[in-house]
Amino acid sequence: MKPVVQKITCPTQSKAWGKLRKFSESFKERGFRLNSLFRDSSRFSRFSLSHNHLTLDYSKNLLDQETLKALFELSADMRLEESIEAMFEGDRINTSEDRQVLHTALRIPANENPHNEVKDCLQRMEIMVNRIHSGKWKGFSGKNIKDIVNIGIGGSDLGPRLVCDALEDFKVGEQNLHFVSNVDPSHFDEVISELNPETTIFIVASKSFKTPETALNAAIAKKWLLEASDAPVAIEKHFIAITSNKNGAIDFGVAEDNVFPVWDWVGGRYSVWSAIGLPVALSVGMESFIAFHAGAHSMDRHFQEESAEKNMPVIMALITVWYNAFFNCQSSAVVPYSHRLKELPFYLQQLSMESLGKSVTKENDQVSINTGEILWGTVGTNSQHSYFQLLHQGTQFVPIDFVAIAKTRSKSVDHNEMHNHLLANCLSQSLALMKGNSESEEAQKKVTGNKPSNTLLIDELNPFNLGCLIALYEHKVFVQSILWNINAFDQWGVELGKIISKDIYKELTSTDNESNELDSSTKNLIKLIKRNMPHK
């Protein structure tokens, strides 16, 4: 009879945890220097790995072979392999919402994909893209469409925005893409000010079709359109919806044919691969959108099939867990050395922080270790002239992911020259963070170094490689959630904010006396705001 293996519900219960603690203490006692690890000339080849056109160099981390081994043991104890399989198999791993997590099914190639609804949706998207690109889709006055405005927030905004921006060089559609997300009317006004209602269409992207920001922006978009045309067909000719709430979209006035589905097994922050990615398809065309899927799918295969020792998302996640647990690491930075990837940190912020900002385990117990990571960052080299000083000489421990593109698509000699400067800066920052200038005598001028980083080097920025990169981070986040035993796919905290905001809105706009239920801070702030309201 097989011995019954007790399920570990907290990583601290794993024997590997104790080993890791000891290693970290010994690292600190010995004054372990990253620099010294490079006495081993094979360090790079032993601490890096490539998948397709993506290389992860994790050699500049406070890690040796023994530590890595213990981290792999930890992942085995947390039953990582089983959990990966459970996700791909469609188990209901989003337990608090009792949902499957199948965003990976969205990128299975059509000829292998058992999900007919996904294939149907892609076909409908293709028809829509062709209609708009070819000029068959006309506005209410018979004109071709020139501008497309995506109205959505969170996952219904950040993904398409990142991908459209990153793949600007692959743009085939003649229409200009715009994004409105914030409920601040200045955002809508800023986008709309130059647009003509006759030649503008709106995509209302909202899985729930209930998110207040999106509903309010969609309502003012409708009003703006109806001011130009009160023809009954105007809404039908100018609105597309992407939602799992089809009736909500139809009630709003969207023609049934223009409503695209999102399924409950696609989380908002994992939805760019679904019809939520329609702005991407409209920008770069269906072929590139499929190539974007193919890149992600290749990362899915890598994640599912490679052993932990050769698995990029697993290794990245283990390193984060190691620092988080034993180096008092509170935050980490992602610094893309690519103007085209400037939106990446914002996208990853939602992916990581909405997924991992949890303090209760899947069994509803309070966690006893640090979970989540505060993820931040902006594009390099600009970041070098804003916050890098703190990374070099501050007291915080902030591991960094440098993301760099080896080859520019430009044929211009000047551009290539500049690109080389960009790459030189990227490499020199990771080197400086590692080495410091320990020879300096003066304490204030001393840069201690020993600051860890990963470098993700992408051969070139194209749809396939971008898909691969985003899927890498999705899986990294998933692995972290397994190691911490938390649910990466719900977001109850955000839901609470939505509920409270409704009550506060009522309070803010009511003429009745103030509510006694509110705390004095909120009450007085409301009072001050009301005093400044023009019509009160």
Ligand code: F6P
């Ligand atoms: O921010 C919370 C959230 O629920 C995200 O998970 C989601 O991406 C976003 O709101 C938008 O939701 P919806 O697509 O339903 O409008």
